[in-house]
Amino acid sequence: MEDDPIPTMLDGVMDKEANTEGENNIQPSSDTNDKTTSTIWNRSGYTSGMFSKPRSKLLRTSRSSVGKPASRNYDVQSKNLSKKKDVLELQEQHFLKLSSNQEIEKAYLLAKIKREEDLHEMDVASRKAKDKRDADIHLAEVTERLIRKQREKELFDLAKQKLMLEVSILKNDLGHLGIGNNNE
Incomplete structure (x- = not known):
């Protein structure tokens, strides 16, 4: 015991005669049967649990709860997964519907554009x-007027020549008769 410094340091604190107090009792551990662990610390507030090594506890997730069966957690997770799967299926159906609507709208717009282009x-x-027909009609009218004017001019020239010829014939006829020589 001379090797152990704890009993000598705590001589004034420990009361070996007060073994009857329940809360200040230090229970002997199963590991050792040392006399120092069975002594009572007088009004120190220490308990035996403070000196023992804490048991290792299982790690718990945030969703697990104490006292509930593990199958319930599995059922809840299964329901959650099935709900998520249903939501994903609905989202996929909605996406497919939107994409098919977009394809239909695209085809409609392409047909509309094609029709408008046609x-x-x-x-x-x-x-x-x-415009070509109007230009052809205008050209035909102009050509017709030009031909008519040329024809009228030719007819006028022919009439003028005829009249000049008649005037010259009359002058000749009158000249032979001597009536036209009054100027002499």
Whole structure:
């Protein structure tokens, strides 16, 4: 016992005669049957649990609870997983529906654009045809007027030549008769 310094240091604190107090009793441990562990510390407030090594406890997750069967946690987790799976399936269905709606809308817009392009091309073609037709009609009218004026000019020139010819014939006829020589 001389090797152990704890009993000599605590001589004034320990009361070996007060073995009857229950809360200050230090129970002998199963590891050792040393006399120092069975002594009582007088009004020190220490208990035997303070000197014993704490038992290792199982780690608990935040969801596990004391007193509930493990199968309940499994059931809850299973339900949660099935709910999450259902939510994911609904989200997938919603996404597929949206993507199919987008594909339909895209096809509709492409058809609408194609139809508008065709209508535009038809409108441009009809306008070009109308403009060409109007230009052809105008050209025909101008050409007809030009031909008519040229014809009228030729007729006027022919009439003038005929009249000049008649005037010259009359002058000749009158000249032979002597009536036209009044100027002499």
